[in-house]
Amino acid sequence: MPGIFELVRSAMAAGYIPVVVTNQAGIARGLYDEAAFVAYTHWVHEEFAARGACIAATFFCPHHPEAGRGDYLRQCLCRKPKPGMILAAIESMGIDPVRSVLVGDKSSDIEAARAAGVGRSILVAPGGVGLEAIRAMFDREAA
Template sequence: MPAPETSRPAAFLDRDGVLNVDREYVHRADQLTWIDGVPEAIRLLNDAGFLVIVVTNQSGVARGFYDEAAVAALHAHMRGYLAARGAHIDAFYYCPHHPDGKVAAYTMRCDCRKPGTGMFEQAARDWPIDRARSFMIGDKDIDIAAATAFGIRGAQFNATTDKLPDLVRRMITAD
């Protein structure tokens, strides 16, 4: 459901490697291991007035490992977990495509797959985003490339050396 018409900055977050440990093709709640500090980091963003938008490549759909219903169920589980801890994600966007997929309907090149900007563009159509104050946190070069192509700041996150709440604080105050 769209936000009010007043534009707000958005914090775009990659999912696997930023919110949860990146074990290839995570698609069930029992496979999910949260990165330390995620609820705190998202609460910081919520309290600072940022839209929190997850943008994630999910090629497992195209590869036939799971379907879009599994993606939706995992995202609903993530929302419930965060809500119980006083944090919320405003929207999830995902790309189910991959040019080397096995499921014909999803086997393609597309603009939504990062480093493309399709998920960001869709979010900008759905939400009144203040791009000048928005940023992306991702764990891969393609995340930063997508942020740059969309015209926002990007920060690379490494779960083994960085603390997500600390990075979020730096990004919020870097305005």
């Protein structure tokens, strides 16, 4: 997503802890397994770190309520728009939800943020349209 490294650097400079929360229906559908996703996540974290934009953690939901296979076929509390992943991040990372910002690209992201008590949630357009304005917000907060 164009501008994502700059956005994360600006968020860090403003005192935020960058965390990813992501639904991974591909695991539930059997398109890839958790080990492959974890390996990919490790690579992503390394790419961000190499650009000075460290991601503190990634939380993921491997379930799907309709298309999942085996143990992955379930209604759960972690799959967005449920707040489970966000609440887990808040608890394990010591994050203050009221002082937090969730940046998402789907309405389910915003719904999950609200359910978790996140102070601000911002919906960006496909392709990262709007990231520059969010980065500017973080830059003002850091100043």
